[in-house]
Amino acid sequence: xxxxxxxxxxxxxxxxxxxxxxxxxxxxxxxxxxxxxxxxxxxxxxxxxxxxxxxxxxxxxxxxxxxxxxxxxxxxxxxxxxxxxxxxxxxxxxxxxxxxxxxxxxxxxxxxxxxxxxxxxxxxxxxxxxxxxxxxxxxx
Amino acid sequence: xxxxxxxxxxxxxxxxxxxxxxxxxxxxxxxxxxxxxxxxxxxxxxxxxxxxxxxxxxxxxxxxxxxxxxxxxxxxxxxxxxxxxxxxxxxxxxxxxxxxxxxxxxxxxxxxxxxxxxxxxxxxxxxxxxxxxxxxxxxx
Amino acid sequence: xxxxxxxxxxxxxxxxxxxxxxxxxxxxxxxxxxxxxxxxxxxxxxxxxxxxxxxxxxxxxxxxxxxxxxxxxxxxxxxxxxxxxxxxxxxxxxxxxxxxxxxxxxxxxxxxxxxxxxxxxxxxxxxxxxxxxxxxxxxx
Amino acid sequence: xxxxxxxxxxxxxxxxxxxxxxxxxxxxxxxxxxxxxxxxxxxxxxxxxxxxxxxxxxxxxxxxxxxxxxxxxxxxxxxxxxxxxxxxxxxxxxxxxxxxxxxxxxxxxxxxxxxxxxxxxxxxxxxxxxxxxxxxxxxx
DNA sequence: GTGGTCTAGACCACT
DNA sequence: GTGGTCTAGACCACA
Numbered sequence: 001x002x003x004x005x006x007x008x009x010x011x012x013x014x015x016x017x018x019x020x021x022x023x024x025x026x027x028x029x030x031x032x033x034x035x036x037x038x039x040x041x042x043x044x045x046x047x048x049x050x051x052x053x054x055x056x057x058x059x060x061x062x063x064x065x066x067x068x069x070x071x072x073x074x075x076x077x078x079x080x081x082x083x084x085x086x087x088x089x090x091x092x093x094x095x096x097x098x099x100x101x102x103x104x105x106x107x108x109x110x111x112x113x114x115x116x117x118x119x120x121x122x123x124x125x126x127x128x129x130x131x132x133x134x135x136x137x138x139x140x
Numbered sequence: 141x142x143x144x145x146x147x148x149x150x151x152x153x154x155x156x157x158x159x160x161x162x163x164x165x166x167x168x169x170x171x172x173x174x175x176x177x178x179x180x181x182x183x184x185x186x187x188x189x190x191x192x193x194x195x196x197x198x199x200x201x202x203x204x205x206x207x208x209x210x211x212x213x214x215x216x217x218x219x220x221x222x223x224x225x226x227x228x229x230x231x232x233x234x235x236x237x238x239x240x241x242x243x244x245x246x247x248x249x250x251x252x253x254x255x256x257x258x259x260x261x262x263x264x265x266x267x268x269x270x271x272x273x274x275x276x277x278x279x280x
Numbered sequence: 281x282x283x284x285x286x287x288x289x290x291x292x293x294x295x296x297x298x299x300x301x302x303x304x305x306x307x308x309x310x311x312x313x314x315x316x317x318x319x320x321x322x323x324x325x326x327x328x329x330x331x332x333x334x335x336x337x338x339x340x341x342x343x344x345x346x347x348x349x350x351x352x353x354x355x356x357x358x359x360x361x362x363x364x365x366x367x368x369x370x371x372x373x374x375x376x377x378x379x380x381x382x383x384x385x386x387x388x389x390x391x392x393x394x395x396x397x398x399x400x401x402x403x404x405x406x407x408x409x410x411x412x413x414x415x416x417x418x419x420x
Numbered sequence: 421x422x423x424x425x426x427x428x429x430x431x432x433x434x435x436x437x438x439x440x441x442x443x444x445x446x447x448x449x450x451x452x453x454x455x456x457x458x459x460x461x462x463x464x465x466x467x468x469x470x471x472x473x474x475x476x477x478x479x480x481x482x483x484x485x486x487x488x489x490x491x492x493x494x495x496x497x498x499x500x501x502x503x504x505x506x507x508x509x510x511x512x513x514x515x516x517x518x519x520x521x522x523x524x525x526x527x528x529x530x531x532x533x534x535x536x537x538x539x540x541x542x543x544x545x546x547x548x549x550x551x552x553x554x555x556x557x558x559x560x
Numbered sequence: 561g562t563g564g565t566c567t568a569g570a571c572c573a574c575t
Numbered sequence: 576g577t578g579g580t581c582t583a584g585a586c587c588a589c590a
Contacts, residue, residue, distance in 0.1 A: 016244055018356045018589055028251045055590045094252050098262060104156075105245040106266045107165050110172060111209070112234045113227065116267045120260050122238060126246040127256050158565055185578065195567045200578075207578095208348055210373070216438045217575035217577050226376075230367045233350070296524075298580055305527045312530055325563065335582045340563075349531075357562050357590035367533065374532045378542060384436055385525040386546040391448045392514050396547045400540050402518060406526045407536045438574055475575045 006036060007043055011052050019054055023062035029130070031071055031082055042072060042080040145183045146176060151192050159194055163202035171211055171222055172270065182212065182220040285323045286316060291332050299334055303342035304349075311351055311362055312410065322352065322360040426456060427463055431472050439474055443482035449550065451491055451502055462492060462500040 009026040011019060030036040042048075045063060049056040063080055066072045073083040089097070109119060149166040151159060170176040182188075185203060189196040203220055206212040213223040229237070249259060289306040291299060310316040322328075325343060329336040343360055346352040353363040369377070389399060429446040431439060450456040462468075465483060469476040483500055486492045493503040509517070529539060 013355060014353070016240055017247065020589075025247050025250075032251055058590055061589080089252070094254070098249060098252055098254060098259065101245055101248040102262045102266050104248075105241055105263065106270060107169075108241040108244075109238060109267075110270055111168055111211075112229075112238055114234070114238060116264060116271065119238065119242075119267060120264055122242045123245065123263060124256060124260055126242050127250070127259065130246055130250050131256070160565080184576080186576095197568085198566060200580095201565085203578080213434070214578060215433060215575090216573075219577055226372065227370045228373050230370045232366065233368050236366075300580080308531055309527075324561080326561095337583085338581060340565095341580085343563080351531075354563060355590095356588075359562055369532075374534070378529060378532055378534060378539065380436055381525055381528040382539075382542045382546050384528075385521055385543065386550055387437065387445050388521040388524075389518060390445075390547070390550050391452050392509070392518055394514070394518060396544060396551070399518065399547065400544055402522045403525065403543060404536060404540055406522050407529075407539060410526060410530055411536065440574075478575055481574080 006040055007048070008035075009048075009052065011054065020058050020062040020065065023048075023052075023059065024065045027062070027066060028069075028071060033131075036082050038082050038084055040082045041078075042082070044079060145187075146180060147183050147188070148175075149188070149192065151194070159192075160198050160202040160205065163188075163192075163199065164205045167202070167206060168209075168211060169270070176222050178222050178224055180222045181218075182222070184219060285327075286320060287323050287328070288315075289328070289332065291334070299332075300338050300342040300345065303328075303332075303339065304345045307342070307346060308349075308351060309410070316362050318362050318364055320362045321358075322362070324359060426460055427468070428455075429468075429472065431474065440478050440482040440485065443468075443472075443479065444485045447482070447486060448489075448491060453551070456502050458502050458504055460502045461498075462502070464499060 007027060007030065009023055011022055015022055017025070027036065027042070036042075042063070043051070045056055045059045049059045052059070063072070067074060067080070070086065071083060072080045074080050147167060147170060149163055151162055155162055157165070167176070167182070176182075182203070183191070185199045186196050189199045192199070203212065203214075207214060207220070210226060210228045211223065212220045214220050287307060287310060289303055291302055295302055297305070307316065307322070316322075322343070323331070325339045326336050329339045332339070343352070343354075347354060347360070350366060350368045351363065352360050354360050427447060427450065429443055431442055435442055437445070447456065447462070456462075462483070463471070465479045466476055469479045472479070483492070487494060487500070490506065491503060492500045494500050
């Protein structure tokens with residue numbers, strides 16, 4: 001766990017995700033949970049790179065992603081700042097992404113010999129751990 | 141959708157998965173759902189390659205994967221045949237793979253604005269559709 | 281004998297095994313005997329290919345095998361590293377493979393004019409040399 | 421198990437060996453154990469092929485191997501006959517073959533998690549089953 | 561720089 | 576005809 005300024009990102013070498021994606025996901029999560037409020041300045045590319053002991057290009061790529069997704073904005077010469085929350089993804093787009101992710105997951109897991117219930121419990125556990133959230137079939 | 145002999149494989153250029161993986165997944169599905177019963181001969185490397193309009197090596201790579209996973213066996217000079225199902229991976233390895241897939245999925249989905257329950261229902265639906273149900277044991 | 285960095289692989293053109301298999305076996309041996317400890321970086325695909333004077337794809341195929349067998353993990357953009365040892369295959373699968381190897385061996389050797397005991401001693405010697413002994417438990 | 425005239429050969433589709441090799445090994449074993457004495461006529465290529473329900477070329481190839489190894493001789497227009505036993509392989513050649521087979525076997529088995537003793541017992545069992553022979557460490 | 565994927569075309573052993 | 580191996584050369588994503 002690396003803590004620089006206000007940002008807390010975890011780089012796991014054993015992770016399947018490339019490093020830049022781990023950064024994107026980490027920061028996106030912090031914005032979503034509010035631990036990085038609107039207007040907060042992100043650490044500099046070089047600063048974060050040094051802290052995480054990774055290549056600066058990798059951080060730059062992650063920041064590029066975040067900017068492209070509209071989660072942060074660059075203010076010329078000042079750095080990157082968490083931007084106003086907007087509805088970035090239409091409901092349709094969100095559904096599409098969920099469905100894509102579900103398909104990928106099922107493909108990955110289909111040939112393992114697990115019960116449906118076990119798989120669901122794993123996912124629920126991971127979701128709760130990541131978001132700090134709700135119950136199973138009780139959200140409406 | 142390409143249909144050759146008994147095998148139906150879909151190659152989608154926009155898919156994140158490489159072509160050979162799409163073939164592996166596609167055939168693995170057909171075996172899992174029983175539409176390719178044990179002993180069935182797969183289409184020839186060159187035949188499938190022509191049908192899908194891809195290079196034969198790409199098909200060969202996919203077939204190599206399937207063979208390595210024990211889903212299929214080659215009989216010299218005759219072709220590849222769906223083999224008797226067996227448990228290739230250790231419990232431990234299966235758990236590890238499930239956990240990896242869960243992590244990947246959760247990270248992909250966490251920032252979308254879905255309730256945990258909705259996500260679980262999606263997964264459950266996809267799993268049941270594939271495996272022909274087995275009961276969640278809870279959740280409803 | 282080709283020595284590149286920490287890895288020593290021998291390619292023999294007269295060998296019955298294909299080149300990529302020789303590489304897989306060679307590196308697997310080095311991992312098994314501990315001369316390539318966990319975390320070690322393998323030589324790069326292109327580097328090893330040049331040293332062995334073979335095509336890079338052949339090395340890539342060997343590395344793919346090692347990865348599939350869980351002996352080695354790739355870190356994006358960094359290279360391949362020897363991974364934590366783990367039991368990939370189920371008991372059942374291991375037994376099957378042993379039995380297949382035994383059949384192949386016995387059929388190869390049966391017509392030679394050796395006593396059973398001589399053959400066993402040869403095997404035992406080779407196994408002990410590799411694994412650093414563990415006791416036969418019987419036979420002598 | 422197929423029994424044609426005097427020859428008993430077993431073709432196993434699940435066998436790792438190509439079919440022609442199974443035939444060679446089978447007949448070689450019958451000659452070695454004396455169930456095919458010197459001078460015996462082998463079944464015709466076409467006859468054996470039909471019995472085994474395989475391609476005649478495959479039988480022809482097996483017979484070619486046997487002839488090349490000097491185990492059988494062709495008498496023009498009459499067919500193939502088991503030839504006089506000669507010392508076909510020098511002691512040195514035999515040792516070399518054993519050693520090659522041992523290396524191959526060990527390579528195949530090294531990464532499986534078996535005790536040396538278990539492996540030896542497997543081999544001994546298979547050898548005895550195939551040859552009908554002797555004890556373990558008691559041949560001199 | 562790293563590995564991963566794909567194409568094109570060749571050769572081999574086996575049936 | 577079948578799959579399996581190898582070469583040569585290209586392109587991609589990631590660090």
